[in-house]
Amino acid sequence: MSPENPNKGGGMPYYMGAFLAVALDWRSQAQSVAKGREALRKLKQEMEVLKKVKQAWGHREEAHQALLKLVQEVESHQPGFEDYQYPNHVFKLKKDLYGLKQAPRQWYERLKNFLLSHGYERGMIDKTLFIKKSNSEIILVQIYVDDIIFGATQDNLCEEFVAAMMGQLSFFLGLLVRQTKDGIFLCKSKYCKEILKKFEMESCKEASTPMPSSCYMVADAAGKGVDQTKYKGLIGYLLYLTVSRPDIMFAICLYARYQANSKESHFKAAKRILKYLKGTTNVGLWYPSHSLIHFIGYSDSDFARCKLDRKSTSGTCHLLGSSLISCHSKKQACVALSTAEAEYIATGSCCAQIL
Structure with a gap:
């Protein structure tokens, strides 16, 4: 036990091996631990199940276990009772850093220090991009939460990450990646189909353009209102699609200005983009190698x-x-x-x- 510290948290199990998260939402249970022993007993049972999962990963767990160690002091309130001799003291956690709020930050700090110590340089704009150059060869490491993308001019440059490799990149965050000798093609055909299905536009007529050339959007104060959540959801889905579809960027950014007070006319105009996507599902970006x-x-x-x-x-x-x-x-x-x-x-x- 140690004196009171403002940096407090609960002990919530979390495991991440080979960059594949085994995510369990135990936040509510962690809050219950501070209220009674019964929740603590259940938490221990689930931790035993988690240990079996960790053992199944074998050597991969050993390779990444060092990244999960608790490097920041985190303390928890006395669970359900108070020590009469030390009523104002808290428990200092000594276990690995599992599902605490500090876990993503500590994970990034450990990984960043590891990469920097091995000669990598962090990007000036994108702080999750790390670059290492060796003569005329180069290797890139892009981090997204607990997923990592490796790219190199030679395959042998990635040997130090062989324990974390899960094969050639083909699908990432809804982005379909097709790699050939001539170049790389990126598209979100599957994501487009999911949007059409979600908004019941699978059988709609196709449109040749995302918006008409004579379209002038107005506030339409007297117009009929629509479900704000549905309209904002459509805008959010389409904004994420602009990563590989710059052809709809102007239209979707225009319609996004009316999220605060959207009308039926705005929703009808935004659905034209879905009609355009219906006929251009497989359109994407091509990056030639030469x-x-x-x-x-x-x-x-x-x-x-x-x-x-x-x-x-x-x-x-x-x-x-x-x-x-x-x-x-x-x-x-x-x-x-x-x-x-x-x-x-x-x-x-x-x-x-x-x-």
């Missing part, structure tokens, strides 16, 4: 399209050779008085992204 390495940026503006405040919209995209690496669509912060001024603001945004 192309000239030059960096190009494009910008454009839609002058005074917004009928509410007469602001313009900037659109930019950046390509490395023939590969798209960045794109965005955003309403400008000020009102442009001419098309030249709107284009100048869009060009400035494009240059800022390059820098």
Whole structure:
């Protein structure tokens, strides 16, 4: 036992081996542990089950066990009773760092220190990207929570991570990855079909464009309201799809401005994107393996399209050779008085992204 400390938490089991999370939601049980011994007894039983799962991982668990050690002092209230001699003291946890709120942070710190100590450099913009160069060879390590993507010019560069390898990357966070000798193709065909099914648009007619050329969105204060949750859900699904579908970015960013007070007209316009996706399910991004390495940026503006405040919209995209690496669509912060001024603001945004 140790004196009271403001950094307190409960002991919640969590296991992560070979970057495949065995996630069990024991937060409610961990809260019950602080209230009585019965919950603590049940928690111990579940911990025994978890130990059997951990043993099944064999050498993989040994390779990653060091990443789960408790490196930060975490303390818990006295569970269900108080020691009359030390009523203001708490218990200091000595077990591994399982499902506490500190676990993801400590996991990243351990992994970051390991990579930095082995010659990797952390990205300046993306702090979850680590790069290691050796002569003309390079290896990239991209971290997403407990999943890691390795990419290297030579397969032998990934030998130090052989215990964590789960095969060639083919599917990641809804993104279908097809690797060939000529290049890499990224698409979200499965994700598109899930969206169409969720919003009952599987048998809808196809549309040739995500939005009509003469579409001007307005607040439509007198229009009929729709379910806000459903409209926001549609916008959220489509925004995630823009990772591999920049062709719908302008339309979805336009419709996203009306989430606070969406109307039936807005929902009808947004469903046109689903009709467009119906006929372009397999469209994605192609990254050729052989192309000239030059960096190009494009910008454009839609002058005074917004009928509410007469602001313009900037659109930019950046390509490395023939590969798209960045794109965005955003309403400008000020009102442009001419098309030249709107284009100048869009060009400035494009240059800022390059820098």
